[in-house]
Amino acid sequence: MNLCASLSSTSFPNLNRCFRFSKPLVSFPSSHGLLSLFCPKNSPAIAASITTDAMSAEPVKPKNKDPWLVVGLGNPGKKYAGTRHNVGFELVDAIAEAEGIPMSSVSFKALFGKGVIGDAPVILAKPQTFMNLSGESVGAIVSYYKIPLKQVLLVFDDLDLPFGKLRLLPKGGHGGHNGMKSIISHFKGSSDFPRLRIGIGRPPGKMDPVAFVMRPFTKQEREELNFTFQKGVEAVRVLLLEGFNKSATFVNTAKKIEQIG
Structure with a gap:
């Protein structure tokens, strides 16, 4: 299986949440972070992931001010x-x-x-x-x-x-x-x-x-x-x-x- 495709479909847990440490021992990147390490910027896997996130985000409407x-x-x-x-x-x-x-x-x-x-x-x-x-x-x-x-x-x-x-x-x-x-x-x-x-x-x-x-x-x-x-x-x-x-x-x-x- 292609490494980029495999990473894009894998959900990585935040291991810092599994144990009670006063400070995080290691900062684990998200799946998007790992993708950026291993996959080229023009990878279809990254493009699809970013597009999906952008579409799911609610647009923030600016508050109208009285003139x-x-x-x-x-x-x-x-x-x-x-x-x-x-x-x-x-x-x-x-x-x-x-x-x-x-x-x-x-x-x-x-x-x-x-x-x-x-x-x-x-x-x-x-x-x-x-x-x-x-x-x-x-x-x-x-x-x-x-x-x-x-x-x-x-x-x-x-x-x-x-x-x-x-x-x-x-x-x-x-x-x-x-x-x-x-x-x-x-x-x-x-x-x-x-x-x-x-x-x-x-x-x-x-x-x-x-x-x-x-x-x-x-x-x-x-x-x-x-x-x-x-x-x-x-x-x-x-x-x-x-x-x-x-x-x-x-x-x-x-x-x-x-x-x-």
Whole structure:
């Protein structure tokens, strides 16, 4: 009888199980192991054995993850591009560029993109309804994809934060921001969703806040803001891949850690 064929049909016991030793005295290979010692790699006996094992194994199905929705708030059109009220749009653009997620389609009244960050599915959106009606777009996306509110991140400008500072919070009120008012209204009053606020500073002197948020940034402010966006992109990565607490620590305490170092 052919040696390979004989080995392929023989079942070798694990002799270590027959006696009670504190440690295995000898490690006996399985029949597949012996086949690999005596038979060539292209042996029909090995091919048949491997094929049988592969067919009998149950396929492992990956668990489906709920997508994250990251929404930047702003106003559409060239008139508002680059203004303080549109920093939410700009940070989402920075995320899309860094992660290679195209934002070329229009869906749910928003510029829209789908992709992954690490192994986390993500939807990026910039509502095109104008700021005060942002909830129409965001509410439709959340409803259609059945996204849990804890995985809806809103990114927007904040007058009450120093310029260029980020603050990540798990929930909260609208803080007078009309875009957030609209979204909370469409969520039936619920504000239990995370938000990443981007500080744009206070208006100088007695300037009307409405006029201030529609102003573009100075050259120096723009340079500082680029660093803010880099940090914001990293904060979103940490949020999606490592959880809210780690991202909040990175965002909210990073400056103190840098000063200590």
